[in-house]
Amino acid sequence: MAAADCSLYPDWELDSSTSSEIKQERRLSASQRRYYSFCRRKSFSAFVASKRDSSQGEGITSWCCCGQSFKEHPAIHKHVARTHDAEIQQLTQATYECLLSQLEKESETQHPNKHKAETADISAWIPDTSHISEEQLQKGPGKVILYYHYCQLEDPHVICAWQKALCEKLHLTGKVRVATEGINGTVGGTTTATDIYIKAMCSQPLFKMDREDFKMSDGGADCFTDLRVGVYKEIVPMGVDPDVISYQSAGIHLEPEEFHKEVEALLAKGDLCNDTILLDCRNFYESKIGQFIQCLAPNIRKFSYFPDYVDQNLELFRDKKVLMYCTGGIRCERGSAYLRSKDVCKEVYQLKGGIHKYLERFPEGFYRGKLFVFDERYTISSNTDVISECRYCSCPWDQYKLCSTRFCCQLVLSCHSCRQDGNTACCPTCQTKERDQRGVSSATPHFKEECECTDGRPRIPQDV
Numbered sequence: 467m468a469a470a471d472c473s474l475y476p477d478w479e480l481d482s483s484t485s486s487e488i489k490q491e492r493r494l495s496a497s498q499r500r501y502y503s504f505c506r507r508k509s510f511s512a513f514v515a516s517k518r519d520s521s522q523g524e525g526i527t528s529w530c531c532c533g534q535s536f537k538e539h540p541a542i543h544k545h546v547a548r549t550h551d552a553e554i555q556q557l558t559q560a561t562y563e564c565l566l567s568q569l570e571k572e573s574e575t576q577h578p579n580k581h582k583a584e585t586a587d588i589s590a591w592i593p594d595t596s597h598i599s600e601e602q603l604q605k606g607p608g609k610v611i612l613y614y615h616y617c618q619l620e621d622p623h624v625i626c627a628w629q630k631a632l633c634e635k636l637h638l639t640g641k642v643r644v645a646t647e648g649i650n651g652t653v654g655g656t657t658t659a660t661d662i663y664i665k666a667m668c669s670q671p672l673f674k675m676d677r678e679d680f681k682m683s684d685g686g687a688d689c690f691t692d693l694r695v696g697v698y699k700e701i702v703p704m705g706v707d708p709d710v711i712s713y714q715s716a717g718i719h720l721e722p723e724e725f726h727k728e729v730e731a732l733l734a735k736g737d738l739c740n741d742t743i744l745l746d747c748r749n750f751y752e753s754k755i756g757q758f759i760q761c762l763a764p765n766i767r768k769f770s771y772f773p774d775y776v777d778q779n780l781e782l783f784r785d786k787k788v789l790m791y792c793t794g795g796i797r798c799e800r801g802s803a804y805l806r807s808k809d810v811c812k813e814v815y816q817l818k819g820g821i822h823k824y825l826e827r828f829p830e831g832f833y834r835g836k837l838f839v840f841d842e843r844y845t846i847s848s849n850t851d852v853i854s855e856c857r858y859c860s861c862p863w864d865q866y867k868l869c870s871t872r873f874c875c876q877l878v879l880s881c882h883s884c885r886q887d888g889n890t891a892c893c894p895t896c897q898t899k900e901r902d903q904r905g906v907s908s909a910t911p912h913f914k915e916e917c918e919c920t921d922g923r924p925r926i927p928q929d930v
Contacts, residue, residue, distance in 0.1 A: 501569075502562050509557035514546055588628040592635060593666050602658045604637050608686025609660045610841060612822060614650040614701060614796040615673050616713040622646055622697045625672070630695040636663055639690035640841070643701045647708045649673070650701035650796055652840065654689040681794055681822035689841040704800045705770035717790060717802030717814035722827040725817045728789055729832045733760060741812075742787045747772055747801045748838070751877050755845060755854045755864040756821075756835030758791065765927045769797055773804050774926045780810055782929055787813045793837065795820035836864050844877070856881040858889045871896040876919045893918035 517529040528535055529542040532549060536542040546554070595603070619625055622644040629642045633653060638660070640653030653663065660682070668675050700708055720728065732742050746753045746763040753763035762782075764775050776783070788811050790798045798816035806814050817824060821837050829848035836845040836852075844866045856863040857879050866877040870890035878892040891897040895918045 501565055502558070505561040505565055506554070506558045509561050510546065510554055513550065513554060513557060514542055517542065517546075588624065588631060591628050591666065591670060592632060593662055595635065595662065598658060598662075603656060604659075604687075606656050606658065608654060608656050608684070608688075609682050610640075610652065610654040610685030610689050610839070610843075611660050611664065612652045612681040612683075612794045612839075613667070613675070613679055614648065614794065614799075615675050615679060616648040616701075616799060617673060619644070619646050619648065619672065625649065626695055626697050630693070632663065632666055633693050633695065636660075637687060638663060639687045639693045641690070641693075642695040643698050644696070645698050645701045645708070647713065648701050653693075654685050654841065655687045678819075681819065681826075683822075683839070683846050685841070685843060689843055691842070700800075702796045702800060703768075703770055704772060704797075704804070706773055706800070706804060708800075711800060711804050711807055713799045713803060715803040715806055716799045717788075717806060717816045719818040720789075720815050721818055722824045725789065725791070725815075725824065726828055726831055728815070729758060732789070733832070741785070742789065743783065745788050745790045747790055747792050747797050751866070752793070752838035755866070755879075756833065756837050757853070759832050759834060761791075762929065764929065765924075767925075769801075771926060772797075772801055775929075776805055776808060778926050779929050780808060783808070784810045785812050787811070787815070789815050789817075791817040791821060791824075793820050793839070794822050838866075854879055856884055857892070858884040858887075869896055871899050874899075 514529065517531040519528045519530045519535070522528055528537050530536075531542065531545060534545070536545060626642075626644045629644065629649075629651070632638075633640070633642070636655055636659040638653040638655040640651065642649065642651035642653065653660070655663070664677060664680050667673060667680075668677065700706075704711075728742075729744060732739055732744060744758055744761040746757055746761045747769070748763075749767055749769065750763070750765045751767075753761070757763055764772070766772060766775055783805065788802075788805065790802050790805075792798050792801070795816070795818060798820070802814050802816045805811060821833055824831065824833060825837065825848040834849060834851040834853055836847045838845055845864065852862040852864050854864045855861060859881060861881055861883075863879050863881045866879060867885075867890070868874075869876045869878050869892040871892070874892060874896050876892035876896070878890070880889050889897065891899075
């Protein structure tokens with residue numbers, strides 16, 4: 467979720483070509499960076515393979531390059547990375563452009579309506595901003611807005627084209643997912659730009675939204691690295707076909723005031739309450755830094771694991787009243803629908819508007835700690851409680867940073883003091899890998915993330 471940055475590449479190992487390449491990668495979206503990284507590995511491997519010495523007998527492998535002979539993989543890899551970086555970069559760019567062309571052709575075949583979207587007239591949905599200066603749209607105090615709306619969209623590609631044009635005109639950054647089941651977005655920009663965006667969304671007849679459907683927090687366009695708008699199967703990735711488990715089967719929505727009373731009643735009963743479960747359906751790293759008092763927070767890494775968690779812990783929910791919550795409410799829509807489909811709960815309720823709306827009404831209520839957000843801020847807060855601790859010294863700490871080990875996507879809680887001591891990785895394994903990787907060029911092929919954080923955590927925890 468976080469953008470690649472130069473902390474992934476030690477300053478002292480950068481030459482001009484590698485530095486320019488890193489700058490290029492930083493301008494790409496997350497998916498484009500993955501494609502580019504794949505092409506670089508492929509180009510590196512192909513270059514090494516071209517240096518193989520075919521004159522050697524069967525069973526003997528060696529490589530010849532620059533008048534030198536190499537008998538081992540690490541040796542030829544290090545030589546190529548240090549000596550032929552510019553050539554690898556040229557090969558990578560050519561391979562990358564070829565891949566993009568191939569993907570574009572496949573997209574045209576798989577999404578025949580995309581061309582229709584490109585020719586559709588969306589100008590009527592774009593607000594007139596001639597009376598507003600570009601400076602007002604790009605400079606000044608900013609906001610980040612979070613929203614979703616479930617509705618049937620006949621042609622999501624047209625909505626996607628409109629969203630992209632609208633956001634670009636208003637200089638907004640962020641992420642917008644569109645599907646036949648609706649729209650889900652979080653975008654940042656100036657207060658003027660986000661206000662115009664909300665008005666445009668509310669005036670869109672397909673959505674029938676109002677200002678109450680939007681959650682706002684202080685931020686701006688710099689909270690995101692770029693703008694990504696796309697058409698997907700689901701507007702929130704649960705991994706279950708929306709035609710099989712629909713948002714229309716969701717649990718009963720409770721306003722923040724109603725939800726607050728339910729939690730209050732639950733806490734009043736204390737250990738005597740065995741008929742109600744307060745369920746956090748977010749990921750473990752979100753609930754780790756902030757949650758409702760006395761909740762059940764599954765130790766899952768992705769929302770797409772939630773259905774399996776329900777399936778493997780069905781007895782936990784049997785004959786129980788379930789109170790569900792998430793960041794803004796969208797995960798509860800599908801999550802509660804899936805839980806209801808199992809027909810084991812007495813009742814299933816969900817917090818309307820999620821934690822965002824609850825904190826607007828009860829900043830010092832039963833939710834304690836920070837609220838995790840999926841942008842460069844990582845967290846926002848309404849109270850001063852710190853419920854998590856530093857991974858290394860166990861002092862109270864709730865400020866996430868990305869693991870400093872190259873290619874690891876884990877978030878780590880490491881306090882200022884521990885970071886100054888060099889403890890910037892998510893676990894000892896990654897800390898060791900980071901030390902070993904110093905001096906190794908970014909051209910060297912890498913493999914999937916492997917660390918104690920992923921190896922030591924069950925994919926689907928058993929909480930029964």
